[in-house]
Amino acid sequence: MPTKDIFHQVVKLALQKDGWTITDDPLSLQLEDDQVFIDLGAERLIAAQRDQEKIAVEIKSFLAPSNLSEFHTALGQFLNYRIVLREKQPERELYLAVNLETYNDFFSRKLPQLSIIEYQLKLIIFDPVQEEIITWTK
Numbered sequence: 544m545p546t547k548d549i550f551h552q553v554v555k556l557a558l559q560k561d562g563w564t565i566t567d568d569p570l571s572l573q574l575e576d577d578q579v580f581i582d583l584g585a586e587r588l589i590a591a592q593r594d595q596e597k598i599a600v601e602i603k604s605f606l607a608p609s610n611l612s613e614f615h616t617a618l619g620q621f622l623n624y625r626i627v628l629r630e631k632q633p634e635r636e637l638y639l640a641v642n643l644e645t646y647n648d649f650f651s652r653k654l655p656q657l658s659i660i661e662y663q664l665k666l667i668i669f670d671p672v673q674e675e676i677i678t679w680t681k
Contacts, residue, residue, distance in 0.1 A: 545569070545580050548602040550671055554640045555583060557669050557676045558600070563587045570599050572631045579627050584635070597635045599628055600667060605645040614655060622662060640667040643677055 555565055567584030583600040601624060603617045617639060625637045641650065646668045649655060658664065659680070666680040 548582065549604050549606070550602050550640070550642060550669070551582060553671045553674050554600065554602050554667070554669055556674045558583065558585050560674070561676050563598075566597075572627050574627045574630055577627075579624055581624050581628075581637070582640075597632070599624070599632075599635045599637045600640050601637070602640045605641065605649065610645070610649040611654070614649070614658075618658060618662065618664075621664060636665060638665045638667045638679070640669060642671050643668055 555568065559565065563585040564587060565583060565585050567581075569580040569582055570584035572579050572581070581599045582602045584597070585600065586595045586597045588594075589596050601617070601621060603613065605613045605617075607613045621637065621639050628635050628637055646666070650659070650666070659666070664680075668677045668680070669675065670677055
């Protein structure tokens with residue numbers, strides 16, 4: 544079982560405040576010989592449709608000396624997790640959760656912005672102090 548990110552509980556609480564029910568902590572998926580652990584699985588009822596929206600959330604703190612190196616790792620993990628989800632739980636949308644400061648300082652740079660567009664990354668930006676989701680990008 545992988546180690547939880549330092550913002551794990553913050554994001555979990557923020558999702559719950561936003562109306563999500565945490566269904567998996569972590570979300571474990573097996574694809575033949577490989578097992579992956581995505582930090583959180585969550586769902587919420589869409590009242591108008593009487594259906595459920597399901598997501599998987601990978602949380603990254605970006606606390607290492609190089610944000611670019613952290614981004615490379617997070618991006619590779621995100622893309623691999625998306626492949627496994629497509630095979631095992633295609634109804635789930637995958638999001639990368641990053642804190643507001645990292646989003647403002649690093650994700651506003653050209654390479655991350657182009658990568659978000661190129662790889663269609665979906666982000667959850669959260670405030671770790673307020674324990675709230677600031678915005679979702681799709």
